[in-house]
Amino acid sequence: MVDRREELTPMLCQYVELTERYDDALVLFQSGDFYKAFCEGAEVLARICEVTLTEREDSTGTYAMTGVPVANAESYVEKLLDAGYRVAIADQVEDPDEVSGVVERAVTRIITPGTLTEDELLGGAENNYVAAIAAEDSRFGLAVLDVSTGDFYATSTDDRDTVRDELGRFAPAEGIVGPDAPDLFDGNSTVSPVEAGYFEHEAASQRVREYFGAPDRLLASDAEVRACGALLSYAEYARGGQDGRLDYLNYLSRYDPRAYMVLDAVALESLEIFERRSVTGGADLTLVDIVDETASALGRRRLTDWLRRPLIDRDRIEARHGAVEELVSDVRTRERLQELLAAVYDLERLISRVSRSRADARDLRSLKDTLDVLPEIRSKLAEADAPLLADLHEQLDEMADVRDLIEDAIAADPPTEITEGGIISEGYHDRLDELRATEREGKAWIADLEESERERTGIDSLKVGHNAVHGYYIEVTDANLDRVPEDYQRRQTLKNAERYYTPELKEREDEIFRAAGRADDLEYELFADVRDQVAAESERVQAVADAVATLDVLVGFATVAAEYDYCRPSVDGDGIHIEGGRHPVVERTEDRFVPNDTRLDDDAFLAVITGPNMSGKSTHMRQVALIAILAQAGSFVPAESAVLRIVDRVFTRVGASDDIAGGRSTFMVEMSELATILDQATADSLVLLDEVGRGTSTTDGLAIAQAVTEFVHDEVGATTLFATHHHELTEVVADLDGALNLHFRTEREDGDVSFPYDIAPGAAAASYGVEVAGVAGVPDPVVDRSRELLADSDHDDELGQLGDERHRAVDDHPDESGHDEPDADVLTELRSLSVAEMTPIEALNALADLKQRAE
Numbered sequence: 001m002v003d004r005r006e007e008l009t010p011m012l013c014q015y016v017e018l019t020e021r022y023d024d025a026l027v028l029f030q031s032g033d034f035y036k037a038f039c040e041g042a043e044v045l046a047r048i049c050e051v052t053l054t055e056r057e058d059s060t061g062t063y064a065m066t067g068v069p070v071a072n073a074e075s076y077v078e079k080l081l082d083a084g085y086r087v088a089i090a091d092q093v094e095d096p097d098e099v100s101g102v103v104e105r106a107v108t109r110i111i112t113p114g115t116l117t118e119d120e121l122l123g124g125a126e127n128n129y130v131a132a133i134a135a136e137d138s139r140f141g142l143a144v145l146d147v148s149t150g151d152f153y154a155t156s157t158d159d160r161d162t163v164r165d166e167l168g169r170f171a172p173a174e175g176i177v178g179p180d181a182p183d184l185f186d187g188n189s190t191v192s193p194v195e196a197g198y199f200e201h202e203a204a205s206q207r208v209r210e211y212f213g214a215p216d217r218l219l220a221s222d223a224e225v226r227a228c229g230a231l232l233s234y235a236e237y238a239r240g241g242q243d244g245r246l247d248y249l250n251y252l253s254r255y256d257p258r259a260y261m262v263l264d265a266v267a268l269e270s271l272e273i274f275e276r277r278s279v280t281g282g283a284d285l286t287l288v289d290i291v292d293e294t295a296s297a298l299g300r301r302r303l304t305d306w307l308r309r310p311l312i313d314r315d316r317i318e319a320r321h322g323a324v325e326e327l328v329s330d331v332r333t334r335e336r337l338q339e340l341l342a343a344v345y346d347l348e349r350l351i352s353r354v355s356r357s358r359a360d361a362r363d364l365r366s367l368k369d370t371l372d373v374l375p376e377i378r379s380k381l382a383e384a385d386a387p388l389l390a391d392l393h394e395q396l397d398e399m400a401d402v403r404d405l406i407e408d409a410i411a412a413d414p415p416t417e418i419t420e421g422g423i424i425s426e427g428y429h430d431r432l433d434e435l436r437a438t439e440r441e442g443k444a445w446i447a448d449l450e451e452s453e454r455e456r457t458g459i460d461s462l463k464v465g466h467n468a469v470h471g472y473y474i475e476v477t478d479a480n481l482d483r484v485p486e487d488y489q490r491r492q493t494l495k496n497a498e499r500y501y502t503p504e505l506k507e508r509e510d511e512i513f514r515a516a517g518r519a520d521d522l523e524y525e526l527f528a529d530v531r532d533q534v535a536a537e538s539e540r541v542q543a544v545a546d547a548v549a550t551l552d553v554l555v556g557f558a559t560v561a562a563e564y565d566y567c568r569p570s571v572d573g574d575g576i577h578i579e580g581g582r583h584p585v586v587e588r589t590e591d592r593f594v595p596n597d598t599r600l601d602d603d604a605f606l607a608v609i610t611g612p613n614m615s616g617k618s619t620h621m622r623q624v625a626l627i628a629i630l631a632q633a634g635s636f637v638p639a640e641s642a643v644l645r646i647v648d649r650v651f652t653r654v655g656a657s658d659d660i661a662g663g664r665s666t667f668m669v670e671m672s673e674l675a676t677i678l679d680q681a682t683a684d685s686l687v688l689l690d691e692v693g694r695g696t697s698t699t700d701g702l703a704i705a706q707a708v709t710e711f712v713h714d715e716v717g718a719t720t721l722f723a724t725h726h727h728e729l730t731e732v733v734a735d736l737d738g739a740l741n742l743h744f745r746t747e748r749e750d751g752d753v754s755f756p757y758d759i760a761p762g763a764a765a766a767s768y769g770v771e772v773a774g775v776a777g778v779p780d781p782v783v784d785r786s787r788e789l790l791a792d793s794d795h796d797d798e799l800g801q802l803g804d805e806r807h808r809a810v811d812d813h814p815d816e817s818g819h820d821e822p823d824a825d826v827l828t829e830l831r832s833l834s835v836a837e838m839t840p841i842e843a844l845n846a847l848a849d850l851k852q853r854a855e
């Protein structure tokens with residue numbers, strides 16, 4: 001097609017030009033009600049969106065062609081994005097009725113996964129981020145932006161792991177990487193190619209200056225400037241050929257990752273803060289679902305941010321707790337605030353649409369509706385004692401000027417279309433009122449026409465009507481044609497009737513038409529003017545949005561606290577002292593949750609937790625971490641009391657997280673997560689280790705588990721909870737000053753095993769596997785035999801010390817088990833087995849073999 005450009009029709013020529021200019025995107029080319037693509041573009045569109053490929057034939061040749069309806073283009077765009085394409089939307093920018101020849105098209109936006117602004121594509125209230133990584137002088141700069149809301153963050157570090165951790169926190173949909181910078185995005189972000197020039201220092205700092213003022217004052221390193229500048233350029237690029245500037249980007253929050261508790265992607269995932277790890281079984285609840293009582297999209301996003309980035313500054317944490325406490329105790333204020341907050345629209349996205357000239361009249365009315373509730377929200381905070389609530393009271397600008405402007409100018413309940421009138425209130429503009437009056441009078445005259453013409457002509461069935469093609473007409477059935485007056489002129493012939501107009505009707509019609517057309521145009525102008533005036537106040541709207549978001553989360557936290565009996569934690573403790581702690585998610589899904597205490601401090605900061613499978617170990621460990629996270633996010637916590645030390649990071653090595661897609665074995669994943677912990681944990685960290693060393697042989701596993709315990713104890717000093725099935729580890733604890741054993745039990749009654757879920761000091765009995773095998777339905781003879789074997793190996797002293805429960809289990813089944821004394825060689829072999837060095841499969845095989853021989 002390109003080679004024969006001179007031969008192409010003007011429209012195809014335009015298409016080819018656009019595809020050349022936007023060669024890194026798939027161009028969707030508006031043609032009336034469809035977005036079309038031709039040639040290779042058509043093939044891609046047809047394949048990915050499963051739409052029919054047709055052919056277009058004109059004097060210059062035959063081309064592949066396809067299209068998708070403009071009205072629901074979003075669903076197709078989504079498919080293209082999922083398939084890894086960027087989409088350039090080439091809209092008609094001229095009214096086809098007003099031009100002769102080919103209509104001008106221009107790319108109005110380039111849709112990429114991380115720069116979405118379309119509500120239909122964004123879905124829900126979650127943030128959608130694009131991130132940039134830049135490098136300079138061994139420092140890495142990271143910038144993260146949500147184009148739909150204007151949230152913009154920047155930070156820098158000289159540590160790649162910190163960049164990875166921060167990316168894990170924000171989970172951007174898309175990333176761009178500077179020329180000398182490493183690509184540290186994980187598989188969940190699409191990495192998009194961009195012009196290297198975006199990252200050049202001069203250009204980048206110019207960009208930052210344009211938006212936020214002097215980069216040196218604002219940002220901490222050149223790498224940061226490059227990342228921010230590049231991201232701004234990319235966001236502008238995504239606006240296609242339109243005026244690139246994004247006026248609503250008014251704030252850039254530069255932050256230091258050390259000012260927040262670090263929660264990397266592994267911790268967020270294993271603690272199920274935002275997403276469930278397994279999709280099977282149980283109610284589909286995560287921490288954010290449990291504590292989300294926010295009433296607005298703004299609040300929901302703010303809550304997500306607070307949980308992603310819990311604080312470590314004590315004053316700030318206590319300020320949040322103070323506000324929550326006041327709202328917990330003042331039930332009426334809290335409940336009324338929640339009702340009012342439910343009327344708040346998504347101001348951040350709304351003002352970004354206003355600034356991008358994409359808001360319609362309904363958006364402005366929604367802004368007004370939100371501004372309407374501000375005075376009452378504000379008044380509810382007027383008497384607040386908590387400093388944070390008092391600050392919010394200050395920050396809540398009621399914006400009466402903007403509210404009044406919209407109230408006066410924009411009609412209540414306006415249509416979504418902004419070019420067809422009906423959006424400006426009567427009384428706002430004199431000339432508009434005159435035009436509408438002319439239109440109204442004309443229409444009234446026509447409305448009366450039917451009656452007066454019936455009288456004049458004596459034709460009772462005479463009708464006055466209107467249609468889009470012929471305009472107004474007087475309709476007379478064929479039976480009455482003889483009574484048609486002289487001045488009637490024929491307009492249209494129907495099957496059984498004729499349609500006429502009169503000169504006066506024509507005149508009125510033209511008058512109405514002219515007045516309506518002018519009024520519609522004028523309305524659009526007035527609307528655009530109001531929208532610009534509102535856009536000029538975007539910073540104030542954003543400040544209000546910020547205050548409302550914070551208030552919504554605080555009210556939500558207070559609601560959860562009151563409803564589920566959470567307590568205000570103290571964060572000036574010297575350890576983790578929790579009484580009656582509960583797992584916030586499990587307590588809502590279990591009929592009866594058993595609360596447990598936690599006491600970890602400098603005297604005993606490392607707890608080894610033993611107990612049978614399913615006895616509650618993992619739940620307890622996560623409960624401690626979730627309580628710490630909630631407390632530092634500013635929430636009350638599910639406990640009777642909690643005195644906590646502020647934690648700088650939560651590390652988790654929990655359960656088997658197979659990285660099948662990444663091609664790493666369970667054991668490799670486990671060890672690399674462990675390596676991170678041992679390398680980066682500090683004395684202020686909270687470390688959860690669940691069954692470390694499981695994916696290898698028992699001996700290796702135990703050796704690793706012991707070495708890790710000693711290292712964490714001697715070198716790291718982090719508050720650590722270590723759940724293990726390596727019973728031998730409980731003996732290691734005895735030799736370590738700062739370590740203690742805790743355990744969960746099973747209870748047996750009439751052959752049934754139950755779990756009381758209460759944690760107790762000391763080590764558990766060792767025979768959990770056998771007990772659980774019985775519960776799981778392994779046949780009695782095998783379970784009984786396992787017990788015998790265990791009892792024998794006890795004499796061997798292979799397993800070390802055993803607890804009471806195991807002895808009891810054996811005592812319950814003395815030799816009346818029905819078996820004869822095993823043959824001597826079986827016994828000898830049994831004695832020679834080194835159980836601690838066998839994998840479970842080896843042990844099971846050996847057991848089956850011995851059983852067979854004994855029988």
Ligand SMILES: Nc1ncnc2c1ncn2[C@@H]1O[C@H](COP(=O)(O)OP(=O)(O)OP(=O)(O)O)[C@@H](O)[C@H]1O
Nearest residue numbers: 590592593594612613614615616617618619620757
């Ligand atoms: N304190 C509790 N009160 C009531 N139910 C609980 C409690 N703790 C745990 N549970 C229930 O018991 C189930 C098993 O708990 P959990 O996964 O913590 O056991 P575990 O000892 O870690 O098991 P495994 O060793 O197999 O990983 C949980 O899914 C939950 O339903």
